[in-house]
Each structure stands twice: as structure tokens, then as C-alpha cells.
Amino acid sequence: MQTSAESSIRNPVAIREALRHVCERSEMLLLVTPYLRLESNFLRLEQDAVHVAALMSKEEAQFGLRSPDLRMRFPFGHQFFEAQTRLQGISLTRGRQSLSLAIPTIMNVDDYRSSHRVERVGRIMATFSSRNYDLLVANVVNISTSGVRIFAQRELEEGEVRVDDLIHIALTVTPEIDINCKAKVRYVKDRILGLEFRPRPDGDLLDAFARWVFQKQEEELILRAGRVEATGATRVQAGGTRSEAPAIVLASSDAALEARLKEMLKDLPPLERITANSQSLKDLAGATRTLVLFHVTSLAQEDRKRIRLLLEALGGKVPFVLLGVEVESGPLFELGNETKAVSVYSLGATSAGLFPRLVQGILRKHFPEDEAQAT
Numbered sequence: 001m002q003t004s005a006e007s008s009i010r011n012p013v014a015i016r017e018a019l020r021h022v023c024e025r026s027e028m029l030l031l032v033t034p035y036l037r038l039e040s041n042f043l044r045l046e047q048d049a050v051h052v053a054a055l056m057s058k059e060e061a062q063f064g065l066r067s068p069d070l071r072m073r074f075p076f077g078h079q080f081f082e083a084q085t086r087l088q089g090i091s092l093t094r095g096r097q098s099l100s101l102a103i104p105t106i107m108n109v110d111d112y113r114s115s116h117r118v119e120r121v122g123r124i125m126a127t128f129s130s131r132n133y134d135l136l137v138a139n140v141v142n143i144s145t146s147g148v149r150i151f152a153q154r155e156l157e158e159g160e161v162r163v164d165d166l167i168h169i170a171l172t173v174t175p176e177i178d179i180n181c182k183a184k185v186r187y188v189k190d191r192i193l194g195l196e197f198r199p200r201p202d203g204d205l206l207d208a209f210a211r212w213v214f215q216k217q218e219e220e221l222i223l224r225a226g227r228v229e230a231t232g233a234t235r236v237q238a239g240g241t242r243s244e245a246p247a248i249v250l251a252s253s254d255a256a257l258e259a260r261l262k263e264m265l266k267d268l269p270p271l272e273r274i275t276a277n278s279q280s281l282k283d284l285a286g287a288t289r290t291l292v293l294f295h296v297t298s299l300a301q302e303d304r305k306r307i308r309l310l311l312e313a314l315g316g317k318v319p320f321v322l323l324g325v326e327v328e329s330g331p332l333f334e335l336g337n338e339t340k341a342v343s344v345y346s347l348g349a350t351s352a353g354l355f356p357r358l359v360q361g362i363l364r365k366h367f368p369e370d371e372a373q374a375t
Contacts, residue, residue, distance in 0.1 A: 009081075009107040018076055018107065019045050025207055029074035030218065031099075033067040035343065035361030036354070037218075042074070043093045051091065051098040058090050060354035061099055062329060063345045072101065075210035078145045078200065080116060080217075083107040117144040118216040126150050126171035128183070128193070130160045140171060141192070145209050146200050147183070152191040163188055169195055176208050246367045248359065249284060250323075251276040251310075252295030257325065260347075261293070265356055268363070281313035289367055291359070292320035294341075299324075299331040304338075311339050319366050321345060321359070342366070 009015055022029070023042040029052060031038045040052045052072075054061055065087045073082045083104035091100050124140035128150065138150035148169065161167065162185065169183040179201070187194030201209050248265065250258055250273045258273040265271055274280045276295065284290055292314065296307065314320060322339070324332045324346040336344035342362055345355055 007109055010105070012105075015083075015104060015107055016045065018081070019050050019103065022074055022076060023050065027074055027076075027207070028211055028214070029072050031065060032071045032073060033065065033361075034069055034365055035067075035358055036064050037361075038064070040099070043096070043098050048103065049088055049100045050085075050103055051093040051100055054090060054097040054099045056354055057348075058097075059346065059348050061087065061090060063343075064354045064358055065099070066333065072104070073214075075207075075214040077206065077210065078116070079109050080210075080214055081107045081109060116146075116213060116217070117142050118213050118220070120216065120220055124171055124173060126169060128161075128170070128195070129168040130156075131162065131165050131167070132160070134160075138191075138193070143173070143213075145206060145213055147186070147194065147196040148179075149187075149192065149194050152193065154191075156188070156191060161185055161188055161193060166198065167195070169197070173209070173212060177205065177212060179209075246289045246291060246363050247272065247287065248291050248293065248363075249274055250293045250295065251281065252293075254295060254297075254325075257295060265359060268356065268360060276310060278310060278313050281310055284318055285313065285315040287318060290318055291362060291366065292318055293323045293359075294320050296322050296324045296327055296332065296335070299327050299335065304331075304335055307335065308339055316340070319362065321362065323347065 009018070019042070021027075023045045026041050026043065028039065028041050031040055031052070038055065040055055043051045043053060045051075056064065070085055070087060071082055072085050073080065075081075083106065085104055086102040088100040088102055091098055119142045121140050121143055124143070126138045126140055126148070128136055128138060130136060136152055136154070136156075138152045141149040141151050143149070148171070150169075165185040166182055167185060168181075170180045172178050179197070181201075182198045183195035184198050185193060186196050200206075246269055248269055248271045250261060250271055252258065252273060253275055255273070258271070262271050271293075274284075281292075284292060294307070294311065297303075311320065319342045320339075322332060322336050322341045322344040324344065327346060329346055332344050332346055335341075343358060345358060347355065
């Protein structure tokens with residue numbers, strides 16, 4: 001399938017063909033919301049759904065992936081695609097718990113990956129030939145499925161390698177990704193050479209290579225985004241100004257829930273508990289770096305009305321999560337939509353492995369200064 005960085009696939013037949021291919025290969029994918037990034041792999045294509053592995057509990061999938069901005073990202077050939085989808089349900093596929101996802105109507109090339117080039121390659125050595133067939137050694141600087149940039153281990157003599165030369169390149173990325181082919185010289189400066197594979201990898205080699213590049217680029221994105229620091233200390237910004245780390249506040253009268261959340265969120269900024277009343281929430285309305293976890297214990301009509309009134313005290317300025325305990329998920333989602341919660345989550349008796357990642361994602365999204373400052 002030929003495409004450019006600006007293109008998208010809208011043809012339903014072409015979309016199904018791409019999904020059929022990745023399902024046959026059990027290709028990896030990422031399920032991404034504004035707050036979460038979860039790895040999975042394709043399992044099976046049906047008429048109205050594509051099934052992927054569920055690497056989390058049913059409750060975690062329901063509350064972590066039920067987002068209007070759920071997207072799938074995956075490698076396909078020399079491109080990486082992103083497509084909007086929707087969680088349709090939980091089922092069994094090939095004896096494994098799976099997620100049923102809506103088939104996308106549009107698949108877009110991931111624009112921010114337009115170069116598809118990995119910079120953090122580790123120590124990969126390459127051998128290449130000069131135009132006189134001398135064998136030279138180089139370190140790989142960066143690499144993509146279509147080419148590689150290398151740094152020769154010795155100075156190149158004038159004219160030893162020239163732009164548009166067709167030379168030979170050999171390198172091993174992993175035991176299953178062994179590149180041994182001709183390459184066209186696209187760039188030469190001092191000891192740096194930019195090479196285009198001729199021909200480009202295809203078949204099983206391309207599948208493995210594209211998967212490796214996709215994973216490496218995701219790692220680079222995570223490293224660039226940084227981590228929310230698990231301290232309440234202030235950080236010094238450029239210019240000498242100070243910015244407090246974000247605060248997590250539990251609006252609840254339940255001390256046992258507070259203790260449970262403190263243990264669950266121990267790697268995030270410290271959690272504090274306040275009583276869920278109008279005055280305490282009004283006091284938070286001016287807090288610019290605070291996430292509120294609002295404890296919901298009942299969704300009866302009168303309780304829903306009370307909750308809406310209490311949350312209005314935040315003035316729409318503070319992000320909050322509706323945190324349900326032993327409540328029905330459907331009405332909880334409805335209340336979340338009505339109150340404009342950034343997310344809703346229902347804590348089960350034991351299963352809550354996804355919740356810390358969700359909170360971390362919300363902090364990173366709403367308080368981006370911490371990404372740049374994190375180390």
C-alpha cells in the first residue's frame with residue numbers, strides 16, 4: 001500500500017485489507033486515550049469489529065478505554081497508522097479475553113512520525129563498501145525501515161564514497177532483523193553517510209523491522225514526555241520562578257478509601273482528603289494545579305442532584321474524576337457527562353491496576369509544565 005505522510009485511507013475495502021493483514025500477523029498495536037497508552041495485539045477481524053487482546057480486567061477496560069477519543073496505533077508496511085475507534089465490548093477470541101473494537105472509517109498516517117526514524121538505537125555496528133569495494137566499518141546513528149545514517153570509524157578519502165553511489169550495507173538490528181542489501185548514498189559529509197536501502201525490506205523482515213521501529217519511537221515519546229514526579233516539593237523553573245507539583249485531593253468522608261488510595265497512588269504526588277461540602281470545594285476553585293477525586297457512593301436521584309451542586313462549587317476551573325465505589329457504571333458515566341468530569345472510574349474490591357496510570361495520565365495532560373521539568 002503506497003501512501004504519503006499527508007494521506008489517509010478512507011476506502012472500506014482497503015481498511016479491511018490492512019486490518020486483515022495485521023490480524024493474520026498478530027501485529028502489536030497501542031490503544032491510546034488522552035490519558036492512557038496500553039499495548040495489545042490484533043487477534044481477529046469480523047464483519048463489524050476487530051478483536052484485540054485484552055491485557056487488563058473487564059472493569060479496567062470499561063473505565064480506562066471508554067473514551068470518545070480512543071485511538072489505535074500500529075505499524076503497517078513502511079508506515080505507522082492511527083485510527084479512531086470505539087470499545088464495543090469484551091469477548092473471547094482464540095481462547096483469550098479480547099476487546100471488540102469498532103472498525104475505523106478512516107486510517108491516517110501518524111503525522112508526528114513522518115520521518116519514522118529511530119534515534120536511540122544503542123550500539124549497532126554496520127559494514128559498508130566504498131566505490132572501490134573496500135569494506136569499511138561504521139556506527140549506526142539512526143535508522144528507519146527505508147534507510148540508515150551511519151558514522152564511519154575512519155576518515156573517508158575524497159571521492160571514496162559519493163552521493164548517488166550504489167554500495168553495499170550490512171547490519172544486524174536484532175537477531176531476526178538482519179539487513180544485508182545494496183543502498184543508494186543520499187548524503188555524505190565528513191564521516192557521516194545517509195543511505196537508502198535498495199530495495200527496501202519487505203515480507204517478514206519488514207513486519208519485524210517496522211514493529212521494532214514502532215516500539216522504539218513509542219519509547220522515545222515516553223522519554224520526551226517525562227514522568228510526573230512523586231514528590232510534593234516545588235520545582236525551580238527558568239527565570240527563578242517556582243511552580244508547585246500538582247496536588248491530588250480526595251473529596252470524601254471515607255478514611256479507609258483514603259488509605260487505600262494512598263497506597264495505590266504512592267508513586268504519584270501525595271494525596272490529601274477533604275470533606276465533600278460546598279465550602280471545601282469552593283476553597284479549591286482557585287487552585288490551579290489540583291486534581292480532585294470526587295467519591296461517589298450513591299447515584300440515586302437526590303444524590304446526583306447534590307453531587308452536581310457540589311461540583312459546581314469548583315467553578316469549572318479544576319479537573320475532577322468521579323470515583324465510584326459499589327455503584328453502577330452506566331449511571332456513573334451519565335453523571336460524568338453531565339458534570340463534565342475529565343474521567344470516571346469505578347473501584348472494584350481488588351482490581352484497580354489501571355487507576356494509577358489513569359491518574360498519572362490526567363496529571364500529565366492537565367499540568368504539562370511538569371513534563372518539561374521531570375527528569
